[in-house]
Amino acid sequence: MNTTPTNTNELGANHESTPSLFSTLRAAIVLFAMLSVITGLLYPALVTGISQSLFAHAANGSLIERNGRVVGSSLIGQSFDSPKYFWGRPSATSPMAYNAAASGGSNFGPNSDALKSAVAERIAALRAADPGNTNVVPVDLVTASASGLDPHISRAGADYQLARVANARGISPATLAAIVEKHTERPMFGFLGEPRVNVLLLNLELDNAR
Numbered sequence: 001m002n003t004t005p006t007n008t009n010e011l012g013a014n015h016e017s018t019p020s021l022f023s024t025l026r027a028a029i030v031l032f033a034m035l036s037v038i039t040g041l042l043y044p045a046l047v048t049g050i051s052q053s054l055f056a057h058a059a060n061g062s063l064i065e066r067n068g069r070v071v072g073s074s075l076i077g078q079s080f081d082s083p084k085y086f087w088g089r090p091s092a093t094s095p096m097a098y099n100a101a102a103s104g105g106s107n108f109g110p111n112s113d114a115l116k117s118a119v120a121e122r123i124a125a126l127r128a129a130d131p132g133n134t135n136v137v138p139v140d141l142v143t144a145s146a147s148g149l150d151p152h153i154s155r156a157g158a159d160y161q162l163a164r165v166a167n168a169r170g171i172s173p174a175t176l177a178a179i180v181e182k183h184t185e186r187p188m189f190g191f192l193g194e195p196r197v198n199v200l201l202l203n204l205e206l207d208n209a210r
Contacts, residue, residue, distance in 0.1 A: 084168035093148035130164035
Protein backbone atom coordinates (compact mmCIF):
# COMPACT_ATOMS: atom_id res chain seq x y z
CA MET A 1 0.00 0.00 0.00
CA ASN A 2 1.40 3.37 -1.04
CA THR A 3 1.34 5.78 1.97
CA THR A 4 3.35 8.56 0.35
CA PRO A 5 1.36 11.85 0.32
CA THR A 6 0.61 13.02 -3.16
CA ASN A 7 -0.71 16.47 -2.26
CA THR A 8 2.35 18.71 -2.40
CA ASN A 9 0.28 21.77 -1.46
CA GLU A 10 -0.73 20.06 1.79
CA LEU A 11 2.92 19.28 2.55
CA GLY A 12 3.87 22.92 2.05
CA ALA A 13 1.03 24.14 4.24
CA ASN A 14 2.08 21.84 7.10
CA HIS A 15 5.68 22.97 6.77
CA GLU A 16 4.76 26.66 6.82
CA SER A 17 2.57 26.26 9.94
CA THR A 18 5.50 24.97 12.01
CA PRO A 19 7.05 27.90 14.00
CA SER A 20 10.66 28.56 13.17
CA LEU A 21 13.36 28.71 15.80
CA PHE A 22 13.75 32.43 15.21
CA SER A 23 10.07 33.23 15.76
CA THR A 24 9.96 31.13 18.94
CA LEU A 25 13.07 32.82 20.29
CA ARG A 26 11.73 36.26 19.41
CA ALA A 27 8.47 35.57 21.26
CA ALA A 28 10.38 34.36 24.33
CA ILE A 29 12.57 37.48 24.35
CA VAL A 30 9.58 39.80 23.99
CA LEU A 31 7.75 38.00 26.82
CA PHE A 32 10.86 38.14 29.01
CA ALA A 33 11.25 41.86 28.38
CA MET A 34 7.58 42.55 29.13
CA LEU A 35 7.65 40.60 32.40
CA SER A 36 10.92 42.27 33.39
CA VAL A 37 9.39 45.71 32.94
CA ILE A 38 6.18 44.77 34.74
CA THR A 39 7.68 42.90 37.70
CA GLY A 40 11.02 44.70 37.87
CA LEU A 41 9.95 48.30 37.28
CA LEU A 42 6.23 48.99 37.19
CA TYR A 43 5.13 46.83 40.14
CA PRO A 44 7.94 47.95 42.50
CA ALA A 45 7.30 51.57 41.50
CA LEU A 46 3.58 51.17 42.23
CA VAL A 47 4.14 49.50 45.60
CA THR A 48 6.81 52.02 46.59
CA GLY A 49 4.58 54.93 45.61
CA ILE A 50 1.63 53.59 47.63
CA SER A 51 3.77 52.79 50.68
CA GLN A 52 5.51 56.17 50.64
CA SER A 53 2.20 57.98 50.25
CA LEU A 54 0.20 56.08 52.88
CA PHE A 55 2.75 54.41 55.20
CA ALA A 56 5.95 56.42 54.83
CA HIS A 57 7.12 55.97 58.43
CA ALA A 58 6.73 52.19 58.39
CA ALA A 59 8.04 51.84 54.82
CA ASN A 60 11.23 53.67 55.78
CA GLY A 61 12.00 51.38 58.70
CA SER A 62 9.99 52.99 61.53
CA LEU A 63 13.02 55.11 62.35
CA ILE A 64 13.06 57.26 65.49
CA GLU A 65 14.71 60.66 65.43
CA ARG A 66 15.71 62.93 68.27
CA ASN A 67 17.14 66.40 67.63
CA GLY A 68 17.51 65.63 63.93
CA ARG A 69 19.47 62.42 64.54
CA VAL A 70 18.29 58.85 64.02
CA VAL A 71 18.59 57.01 67.34
CA GLY A 72 17.06 53.69 66.32
CA SER A 73 13.99 51.92 65.03
CA SER A 74 10.87 51.01 66.95
CA LEU A 75 11.11 47.57 65.28
CA ILE A 76 14.64 46.64 66.40
CA GLY A 77 15.86 46.30 69.98
CA GLN A 78 18.97 47.90 71.39
CA SER A 79 21.37 47.02 74.17
CA PHE A 80 20.89 48.84 77.50
CA ASP A 81 22.96 48.01 80.58
CA SER A 82 22.80 51.14 82.73
CA PRO A 83 20.65 50.81 85.90
CA LYS A 84 18.72 53.95 84.95
CA TYR A 85 17.35 52.32 81.79
CA PHE A 86 14.92 49.49 81.25
CA TRP A 87 16.74 46.52 79.77
CA GLY A 88 15.37 44.79 76.71
CA ARG A 89 15.14 41.17 75.76
CA PRO A 90 18.54 39.51 75.17
CA SER A 91 19.73 39.02 71.61
CA ALA A 92 21.52 35.97 70.24
CA THR A 93 22.58 37.55 66.95
CA SER A 94 26.26 37.69 66.02
CA PRO A 95 28.84 39.10 65.82
CA MET A 96 27.01 41.68 67.94
CA ALA A 97 23.66 41.85 69.70
CA TYR A 98 20.62 43.16 67.79
CA ASN A 99 22.41 42.77 64.47
CA ALA A 100 19.64 43.33 61.93
CA ALA A 101 21.78 41.82 59.17
CA ALA A 102 21.98 38.49 60.99
CA SER A 103 18.56 37.97 62.51
CA GLY A 104 18.17 34.64 64.28
CA GLY A 105 17.99 32.84 67.60
CA SER A 106 20.53 30.71 69.45
CA ASN A 107 18.77 27.46 68.43
CA PHE A 108 19.71 25.96 71.81
CA GLY A 109 17.32 23.33 73.15
CA PRO A 110 15.88 23.47 76.68
CA ASN A 111 18.49 20.99 77.91
CA SER A 112 21.42 22.90 76.41
CA ASP A 113 24.19 23.61 78.92
CA ALA A 114 25.11 26.74 76.95
CA LEU A 115 21.55 28.05 77.27
CA LYS A 116 21.41 27.27 80.99
CA SER A 117 24.72 29.07 81.50
CA ALA A 118 23.56 32.14 79.52
CA VAL A 119 20.28 32.32 81.47
CA ALA A 120 22.13 32.02 84.78
CA GLU A 121 24.47 34.88 83.81
CA ARG A 122 21.55 37.09 82.83
CA ILE A 123 19.71 36.38 86.07
CA ALA A 124 22.88 37.19 88.02
CA ALA A 125 23.25 40.51 86.17
CA LEU A 126 19.64 41.47 86.96
CA ARG A 127 20.07 40.51 90.62
CA ALA A 128 23.33 42.43 90.89
CA ALA A 129 21.73 45.57 89.44
CA ASP A 130 18.84 45.37 91.92
CA PRO A 131 19.92 43.32 94.97
CA GLY A 132 16.77 44.04 96.95
CA ASN A 133 14.46 42.64 94.29
CA THR A 134 13.42 39.12 95.26
CA ASN A 135 10.66 38.75 92.67
CA VAL A 136 10.81 35.97 90.10
CA VAL A 137 12.68 37.11 87.00
CA PRO A 138 10.34 37.11 83.96
CA VAL A 139 11.50 34.65 81.33
CA ASP A 140 11.67 37.21 78.51
CA LEU A 141 14.40 39.13 80.37
CA VAL A 142 16.76 36.15 80.28
CA THR A 143 15.95 34.39 76.98
CA ALA A 144 16.45 35.62 73.43
CA SER A 145 13.65 35.75 70.89
CA ALA A 146 13.69 33.77 67.64
CA SER A 147 14.59 36.90 65.67
CA GLY A 148 17.12 38.24 68.13
CA LEU A 149 15.79 41.72 67.39
CA ASP A 150 12.70 41.92 69.60
CA PRO A 151 12.20 45.58 70.64
CA HIS A 152 9.59 44.73 73.30
CA ILE A 153 9.50 43.20 76.74
CA SER A 154 6.45 41.91 78.55
CA ARG A 155 4.64 44.12 81.02
CA ALA A 156 5.93 41.77 83.72
CA GLY A 157 9.46 42.40 82.44
CA ALA A 158 8.96 46.14 82.75
CA ASP A 159 7.35 45.91 86.20
CA TYR A 160 10.26 43.80 87.46
CA GLN A 161 12.65 46.67 86.67
CA LEU A 162 10.50 49.50 88.05
CA ALA A 163 12.16 49.84 91.45
CA ARG A 164 15.70 49.77 90.04
CA VAL A 165 15.05 52.43 87.39
CA ALA A 166 13.05 54.63 89.76
CA ASN A 167 15.84 54.52 92.34
CA ALA A 168 18.56 55.22 89.73
CA ARG A 169 16.67 58.22 88.38
CA GLY A 170 15.45 59.52 91.69
CA ILE A 171 11.77 59.44 90.82
CA SER A 172 8.88 57.76 92.59
CA PRO A 173 7.87 54.25 91.53
CA ALA A 174 4.32 55.52 91.05
CA THR A 175 5.44 58.19 88.60
CA LEU A 176 7.53 55.68 86.70
CA ALA A 177 4.68 53.15 86.69
CA ALA A 178 2.44 55.76 85.04
CA ILE A 179 5.03 56.25 82.27
CA VAL A 180 5.28 52.50 81.76
CA GLU A 181 1.50 52.28 81.56
CA LYS A 182 1.51 55.00 78.91
CA HIS A 183 3.92 52.95 76.78
CA THR A 184 2.15 49.64 77.25
CA GLU A 185 0.85 48.32 73.92
CA ARG A 186 -2.32 46.30 74.21
CA PRO A 187 -3.05 43.01 72.41
CA MET A 188 -4.18 43.43 68.81
CA PHE A 189 -7.97 43.48 68.57
CA GLY A 190 -8.00 43.06 72.33
CA PHE A 191 -7.07 39.38 72.34
CA LEU A 192 -4.13 38.66 70.01
CA GLY A 193 -0.87 38.60 71.93
CA GLU A 194 0.02 39.99 75.35
CA PRO A 195 0.56 43.51 76.70
CA ARG A 196 4.09 44.62 75.84
CA VAL A 197 6.38 47.63 76.21
CA ASN A 198 8.71 49.07 73.57
CA VAL A 199 11.97 49.49 75.47
CA LEU A 200 13.57 52.12 73.24
CA LEU A 201 10.51 54.38 73.22
CA LEU A 202 10.16 54.05 76.99
CA ASN A 203 13.81 54.89 77.65
CA LEU A 204 13.70 57.85 75.30
CA GLU A 205 10.75 59.31 77.19
CA LEU A 206 12.60 58.87 80.47
CA ASP A 207 15.57 60.82 79.07
CA ASN A 208 13.27 63.54 77.75
CA ALA A 209 11.59 63.85 81.15
CA ARG A 210 14.81 64.71 82.94
